[in-house]
Amino acid sequence: MLNRMKMLSWPQIWIGCGSTKVQVSQILKYCNSRCLGVVPQGGNTGLVGGSVPVFDEVIVNLGSMNKVISFDEVSGILVSEAGCILESLVNFLDNKGFIMPLDLGAKGSCQIGGNVSTNAGGLRLLRYGSLHANVLGLEAVLANGDVLDMLGTLRKDNTGYDLKHLFIGSEGSLGIVTKVSILTPPKLSSVNVAFLACTDYLSCQKLFLEARRKLGEVLSAFEFLDEQAMDLALNHLEGVRNPLPTALHKFYVLIETTGSDEQSDKEKLEAFLVHSLEGGLISDGVVAQDIQQASSVWNIREGLPEALMKAGAVYKYDLSIPVEKIYDIVEEMRNKLGHSARVVAYGHLGDGNLHLNISCPQYDDAVLAQIEPFVYEWTSKNRGSISAEHGLGLMKAEKIFYSKSPAAVQLMASVKNLLDPNHILNPYKVLPQSLSFP
Template sequence: MLKNLIWRQSPRVRSLVPRSFTAFYASKVPLTSESYLSLKRNDSFKRLSSDDIEYFRTVLSKQELLGSKEEGDLDPFNEDWMQKYRGQASLVLKPKTVEKVSLILNYCNEEKLAVVPQGGNTDLVGGSVPVFDEIVLSLSNLNKVRSFDPVSGIFKCDAGVILETANDYLVQRDHIFPLDLGAKGSCQIGGVVATNAGGQRLLRYGSLHGNVLGLEVVLPDGTILDSMHSLRKDNTGYDLKQLFIGAEGTIGVVTGVSILTPPKPRAVNVSFLAVKSYEDVQKVFVKAKGELAEILSAFEFMDAKSIELTRDHLKKDDITFPLEDEYPFYILLETSGSNKEHDDAKLEKFLETAMESELVIDGTMAQDETELKNLWHWREMIPESAQCNGGVYKYDVSLPLKDLYSLVEATNARLESEGLIGDESKPVIAAVGYGHIGDGNLHLNLACREYNKTIEKCLEPFIYQFVQSKHGSISAEHGLGFQKKNYIQYTKNEVEINMMKDIKKHYDPYGILNPYKYI
């Protein structure tokens, strides 16, 4: 049995609660319009007037309309989590029904008022906040579970349901949501779909393109498109829902989601392992796929510097690192299945042979639910830890596995050659790499002491050119948003880009939905 392995157990530390994403708003974020002086407001968009506000008051209750009467009321809606972008919205609309969303968009379309759909605002590429004075359309009040069928596993909910809330609801019914993210306590289902988020469970359960069965979407002119019928097989015509998965609210606002959910695993094991090189990370992954096969549910990797930043960040919370020594690379491996005895036996054999062959040089296993969550916490806290020293530049890309970590090495070399990294006088602390080995998704984070244009010019388009040279994608999860809108050509060809533009023009001829972003 697993307990007989000579294997250091992780310390029993207190249960950890993720911080709010707004906890690090230490100073005012500069206006995006002032940071990017070449960017101009589209003069075809109407400026908000008192007549417009009066109309919205006839449609919405007092609780559904938030203005800027009191300083600071709108900051959480105008500022992104990374403290990099800030808009100038003076009005936030928080409708409680789909019909009200329809009325809002119909009016904005006729009046040419620009609108930014917003979920939990955990976006990492500036896609969920205004650039200028766009109206923020918050989906947070659309937060009801609509139905769940325990036979088929089909779950239907409003777009504003928080991911963790949805998963907790399903767990009580012996199912789980097929996606898991570090931002699960804040992100909303509609935003997850709109950005085609991936996360830690993609290796086991696949992408949202396969799991979403239907959507309810309000188009820019207020038309409600309802495909919530939830058939797993329907070969009649175009699969229209796919247009909106990953469209980042540019051609419609997702208000309802129907999704296939898997049964809750009856046995879950998590191991935190150390290896000597990125090459060994790949070897352990190949071994895990071959020997753990159907029970392998997550395979995450982290480099030494990402864990070092996390250790420094968590020191104040008196959280003990699960391993005694430091290593070049770490792996978080999760298995989940229906038979604990079977899973334990497979995992035991895998770990024994991995250590005997010296592929794995150290490690620990969770012995209970608390330790399991704590091991995952070390992986999930990396984004916050990379950001907490002042700022972070995030590049979420996909690359062939053999080339995945080479981007981190190339980025550090470029920063060093430009004199931007080194001692405490330099603006960049480190470029770190972590991510999902199972789907070739690298999270390249540049922990910095400040945001400045010199860093950006050093990184862009260098990073995108490197990704293109390896036939990768400049966005693997978070979309294009504002940050990557000018670099789509590094992944998509001219024909693809023109088709995307044609779709945008057809459904949103006035361009009112989430302008200045995407393409």
């Protein structure tokens, strides 16, 4: 077993895996035989410390494994190596008339292997579901160097346990993903983006329900941000302007529709907007007239993490909460903190994912003490998840019990012990140390 008490803080070793699973296998076999900790790393864009070493672990970065292996234009199934940058795959598929079912603000740096290993969510989950729904197969190297070939391309395969799901979202703690096969949807010709204002969160919630009823199959994104988030974007992002400049509204909603019939989709969206305006659900709104305007609207939403960093120190929380309760924790946090910090909220309202951010001029232990463990206790009490899409990594490993029962966590530890008995893979991540190091 790795002994964390004896680990030394010497510089980390960086290993760039040339181009084959054999190299990854040889590295893990060597490290496992000597009980050397290994940190699998992709684009290193995570927010919970899942891809960074803690002590003297070997870093295995898969960036050189960046080839597209195959693409079937009939089925839309893409097979690629794990080190492919997400944006490179987006561009590859765009030329083929397809899109990735995954879209992230970090797409210019993140890698598909890391996306799969963390079960990354993003902006398209409402329409296409999570990576558990889109990944058809994968290849992974186990801790002892064995290569597990599950690189299937079948949409239906009901033979035994579907083991690939163990590795999707395991954050490199069970094996290193080296190849992925993923189902990609066709690129549709009609895309519309609307940016709307609401007077309160209840109106945002009702608007979402109406959007599901009235827009149905063409609804592809439903994002929200509050007044504080918009103010940050306007003050800290270059070239950003408010599409609804007459006033700073309490809430903003970004709706995207994607379909195949431009006229029908526009008529459906316009009818929905007229109905919502007449019903008092929205107080103002604008529909993008071209790709440039649509990109400008999306830049506001996608630029919020950058705006927060420019504003100063930020405590970031990625929560999954029942839609009707999402903004309750924001208001309670504001009441709790008063004027000592700025509480900023935005997220994927369509799938109940709140990005709660507490912004301060500098990091302050007194502020943190008011935030934690309150934010985790509140989320647990309301049967939410303390990590909607960012994973647990190092920062939240000890917090897992707020979202999972002791029996479930113990079963996870049993799986970890079975696949990685020497605990070399991404040590100190995902599971509490009391379980990972019995």
